[in-house]
Amino acid sequence: MARHEAFDGGEETRQRITFTIDGEKITAFAGQSILEAADAAGIYIPRLCDVEGLDPQGSCRVCTVKVNSRPVASCVHPVSADDVVENDTEEIRRWRRDLIKMLLHEGNHLCPICEASGRCELQAMAARFETLEPDLYPYLQPVRPVDASHPDIMLDTNRCIRCGRCIRASRDVDRKYVFGYIGRGIHKRVGVNATDLAHTRIDLDDAAASLETCPVGCIIRKRVGFFAPIGRRQFDLQAPGDEIEKRKGEGK
Amino acid sequence: MKRIATVSLAGCFGCHMSLLDIDERIVDLLKLVEFDRSPLNDLKSFTGRCDIGFIEGSCCNEENVATLREFRKQCQLLVGVGQCAIMGGLPVMRNAIMHSDEPLLECLEESFTHGPGVYNPSNEIPNDPALPLLLDRVYLCSEVVRLDYVIPGCPPSGDLLWEVLSALVLDKPIHIPPWMVKYD
Structure with a gap:
């Protein structure tokens, strides 16, 4: 099911419109989000909380672009005709870098000891925007609980970036509602719908527990740790977005 | 001729x-x-002022702090090298000892008295005056002094170190291809 079927009412009746991203002319369907239209055209807009197959949420703001000079989250902003979108400019790169650095500083992202290292989207994104300048944000070094009660799955919430991908996967794909947000502001965190993970209905075949869902090393599968050696891990072989950029020029 | 000083604080010498x-x-x-x-x-x-200070590791004892401050005083540019210098790396894991009022004591007891596999009949924790005093927690380099550059990696590859050091030595702008940057 297409994400925005409610808006567009079927393949044939959809109205085609054009707009520009960084000066490049793009054709899109009315009601599509900027991110979807850019993906289809082979232009990669970096993102963390959005993933193919789940409804967009617009919470990480890494996909922020400027539409007619106003910043918006491109995963939830519908495209309109003749929009002028800025994506890969110095200013926006800096915003994205700051957002990613703040996520890195907020949790305990110890890449050298993390099982997800090399297939972690946050890490790959940080490498993409790395400038070797030290940042001025303090490291919060939180002490958050680790839930290893489930026989097959483990939760290390020290690494959670609250992207909500597990929440949406559990709700919309698995229909189990295992995960949910608790609290507000800086205290917002992801909780499970029981005393601990062992008492929920989650199991290994769920979309919420799949490797694609958690962008960091928060939801970990037991007994398969470090399955890919250094050099052959997902983002050692290709950067996120390489697949989308390959689409460029195809289907035109 | 540029002058370089290097040091390993709470690190493993991997970056060296x-x-x-x-x-x-x-x-x-x-x-x-x-x-x-x-x-x-x-x-x-x-032996004199230096242009570039290469810092590996974070601060886990008072000697580390004194050394780091000395480096800041003597070096024009301080480069934090590796994840330990940037965000504490492995030593900083002791900051996360939970459920304890005295995390440092618990850490030392685990290492020297009741940890698994520890054989220590005297049951003493090393306390020689020659040993630098451990700090209550691991402090990051950026909490003690100002760093001018950081090079992520555990360790950063030789290529990445070469790119940065040669650019700094030759006073050229640093251009790093993203594939060279790794955090582990």
Whole structure:
């Protein structure tokens, strides 16, 4: 099911419109989000909380672009005709870098000891925007609980970036509602719908527990740790977005 | 000729090993720079002001803090090298000891008295005056002094170190391809 079927009412009746991203002319369907239209055209807009197959949420703001000079989250902003979108400019790169650095500083992202290292989207994104300048944000070094009660799955919430991908996967794909947000502001965190993970209905075949869902090393599968050696891990072989950029020029 | 000083604080010397990993380019480097205080030439104190300070590791004891402050005083540019210098790396894991009012004591007891596999009949925790005092928690370099550059990696590859060091030595802008940056 297409994400925005409610808006567009079927393949044939959809109205085609054009707009520009960084000066490049793009054709899109009315009601599509900027991110979807850019993906289809082979232009990669970096993102963390959005993933193919789940409804967009617009919470990480890494996909922020400027539409007619106003910043918006491109995963939830519908495209309109003749929009002028800025994506890969110095200013926006800096915003994205700051957002990613703040996520890195907020949790305990110890890449050298993390099982997800090399297939972690946050890490790959940080490498993409790395400038070797030290940042001025303090490291919060939180002490958050680790839930290893489930026989097959483990939760290390020290690494959670609250992207909500597990929440949406559990709700919309698995229909189990295992995960949910608790609290507000800086205290917002992801909780499970029981005393601990062992008492929920989650199991290994769920979309919420799949490797694609958690962008960091928060939801970990037991007994398969470090399955890919250094050099052959997902983002050692290709950067996120390489697949989308390959689409460029195809289907035109 | 530029002068470089290097030090390993609470680190594992992996970043220094990685510096040696620039292979034959070290000959080119030595034509451009002179090494001052460094474990590579075993000089224990500064012989003068330096242009570049290469810091590996974070601060886990009072000696680390004194050394780091000395480096800030003597070096024009301080470069934090590796994840330990940036965000604490493995040593910083002791900041996360939970459920304890005295996390440092619990950490020492685990290491020297009741940890698994520990044989210590005297049941004493090493307390010689020659040993630098451990800090209550691990402090990051950026909490103690100002750093001018950071090079992520555990360790950063020899290529990445070479790119940054050669740019700094030759006063050129640093251009790093993103595929060279790794956090582990």
